[in-house]
Amino acid sequence: MFGLGLQELIIILLILLLLFGAKKLPELSRSLGESAREMRKGFESDNKADSEKPATKSKKKSS
Numbered sequence: 884m885f886g887l888g889l890q891e892l893i894i895i896l897l898i899l900l901l902l903f904g905a906k907k908l909p910e911l912s913r914s915l916g917e918s919a920r921e922m923r924k925g926f927e928s929d930n931k932a933d934s935e936k937p938a939t940k941s942k943k944k945s946s
Contacts, residue, residue, distance in 0.1 A: 887895075900908060 899911075903911060
């Protein structure tokens, strides 16, 4: 996972806890998860819409 070990993850978690506090941290995690889900849904719907479109070739007129 991004080359981070257990010690680095614990340090990052402690820094986040100090910056945002114990009450705000769950709210931030929840909103981050919701944002990731919405972004994933958007990517999936874009890919689905692209695959449903038929491939058409435009013909060039020679003048």
